[in-house]
Amino acid sequence: MxxxxxxxxxxxxxxxxxxxxxxxxxxxxxxxxxxxxxxxxxxxxxxxxxxxxxxxxxxxxxxxxxxxxxxxxxxxxxxxxxxxxxxxxxxxxxxxxxxxxxxxxxxxxxxxxxxxxxxxxxxxxxxxxxxxxxxxxxxxxxxxxxxxxxxxxxxxxxxxxxxxxxxxxxxxxxxxxxLPSVTADVDSSRVLGIDPGLDNWMTCVSNVETSFIVDGRKLKSLNQFYNKRVATIKLGKAQGFWNEELASLTERRNRQMRDAVNKAARVVINHCLQHRIGTVVFGWNRRNKDGIELGKKTNQEFVQIPTARLKNRIEQLCEQYGIQFVETEESYTSKASFLDNDPLPVFGSGPEGWKPSGKRVKRGMYRTKNGEFVNADANGAANILRKVEIQLGLDLAKVCRAFLTAPSRVFLWNSKKTRTKGRGFSPSRSILLESPASLHFVRGQV
Known part of the structure; x- marks a missing residue:
């Protein structure tokens, strides 16, 4: 490799x-x-x-x-x-x-x-x-x-x-x-499910009693600033206009995206190595950005966030450390209730009249059949594990409500610890990225 x-x-x-x-x-x-x-x-x-x-x-x-x-x-x-x-x-x-x-x-x-x-x-x-x-x-x-x-x-x-x-x-x-070969002490029966998103860039739930969220709001903010500056500079200019200021802005933004991808992927791999997790399951719908209609603002945010590059980077690191990487489609994982064991059909082949027993009542909050509240994205990440439970022979008995309610939140760029209430129902604990992942760039003199 x-x-x-x-x-x-x-x-x-x-x-x-x-x-x-x-x-x-x-x-x-x-x-x-x-x-x-x-x-x-x-x-x-x-x-x-x-x-x-x-x-x-x-x-x-x-x-x-x-x-x-x-x-x-x-x-x-x-x-x-x-x-x-x-x-x-x-x-x-x-x-x-x-x-x-x-x-x-x-x-x-x-x-x-x-x-x-x-x-x-x-x-x-x-x-x-x-x-x-x-x-x-x-x-x-x-x-x-x-x-x-x-x-x-x-x-x-x-x-x-x-x-x-x-x-x-x-x-x-x-x-x-x-790259030198790395022999990691991991167990393939220990698994981590990843649900990609926007505000919560990655929501991760494992079957070894851990859960965490990689925050994506800073990434959205960087993209918003870039788009606003580009629109201001191009205002009134001919189509295809380009200058040194635009090139500088674009290069800075691209470096920030690459930095975020490397740091977020390293967070996942370090977590797997720390808890001896030998399997990573990533929820991904192919061509999920083609012709998407989420509104002008959300479309811009969703399409410009480099989640596909993040997925590929995690896959590369998994290969290096001998961790099994599995990609699965994520249809119905946000609607179905994990705690109520709702069926999870493949998109387009669901049974007629299928309805989830729970409901997503607001941003970040999911209510189960019994009226219990859990983090909506954590519920989706757990359902992604259920998608491949039989195929991989997984034991999900330890994935319980306690770890679906308040996952830890990881901030990639914060310089000090902060406790944020968040939007909607997201009572997450704040965690610093204590040792930043090795940056993709090394500044050198020639």
Whole structure:
């Protein structure tokens, strides 16, 4: 299993010019490859082969401006995208994919694309990594290579690939490295159910007498501020308007989202390791954001929260620590009463006249058949466990009302403990994220 670490580069003018040049050449080369691959499809209805683009463009000036292996990686990225398109076309014809796939489109003219260097192209010198340039660059500018600092927490022998990523006016060095295998002391019969949401980004309930909520209101606030600033700046401007201020705002917002995803995923994994939980069940309805109609405001909040990326990050960490990750659909989990053991049909196949015995009476409050009140999202998380109870052979006897009523609340960014009443029925205990998860970014000097 491989991991990635991104380092924000602070290049001087000379290095910034080199980075911008190679990213521009990579963008131009990829557009050349896309053009050729599209023509092959239009004329012959054939998907381009893995090495066809390299043979076609080995004498191209954009190819020769890049280091040969970096140029090959750029063209293989194009061929892989067309290969994926071909696979989706086959799946669409068989009725396995709902939407008709489209051919890969051209990249923005004059834009910047990522440049990848495999390990064998890299050399270490005085604690810096040497990255070679292409033949034409050596001829034109008399520059053979450039250097970037190696992160102190990575060994050079562990690095498998290095990518230069241009994003919103910034350059990042992304180091791909082999993650060490981790043997965790976990038990697969111990399970954690996760119900994703908005104010409560993740509500987690286990069968080992624990429950907690990862707060999502700060995330909504960050998105709201970003959208308000973007709307103000774009007011009265032409469609497609973009400037440095918008790029800076977008980059800041994206970093905050990545930080939140990493911290929230680490909260879940640390909880699993602490309580020897060996199975994580994530409730997820595929395509749940397509054509959603929750109102203009809620639509914006729901669609922009990166819950899918959070799910993928939790899955990656589960794989690293040997924890089983299970994804299940979550239809009727919010309506059905866990304590009353209501049936949980699959969406679209429920029995005629099905009605839950309990009811969600207000935001955060669920009333059971006997008039008992529990946290609505905790009730949903427990029902997600019931969805796979028989399939995984789970024992949910310890999931009781006590842990569905007042789950602990985890704040990802708070600097001090606070006790919040919350909206509706949410008598949750506040918990600090005591040791922040390792950030996705390491700021470095070049």
């Amino acid at each position: 491989y991991g990635c670490q991104q380092v924000l580069l602070n290049p001087d003018k000379e290095l910034a010019a080199v980075l911008e040049f190679i990213c521009t050449e990579a963008n131009n080369l990829m557009n050349c490859g896309i053009y050729y691959a599209r023509q092959i499809w239009f004329k012959r209805r054939r998907i381009i082969g893995k090495y066809d683009l390299e043979k076609e463009y080995k004498n191209n000036k954009h190819f020769q401006a890049l280091y040969s292996q970096a140029a090959q990686q750029a063209l293989r990225t194009v061929s892989e995208s067309f290969k994926s398109f071909g696979g989706l076309m086959k799946a669409f014809r068989k009725g396995m994919v709902a939407d008709n796939p489209r051919l890969p489109k051209y990249l923005k003219k004059g834009g910047l694309s990522a440049v990848s260097y495999p390990k064998q192209a890299l050399k270490i010198k005085d604690g810096q990594i040497r990255m070679p340039l292409g033949k034409l660059v050596k001829t034109w500018f008399k520059i053979a290579s450039f250097f970037i600092h190696k992160p102190s927490n990575l060994s050079f022998k562990d690095i498998k690939e290095l990518r230069i990523l241009p994003r919103n006016g910034c350059f990042y060095a992304e180091f791909v490295y082999l």
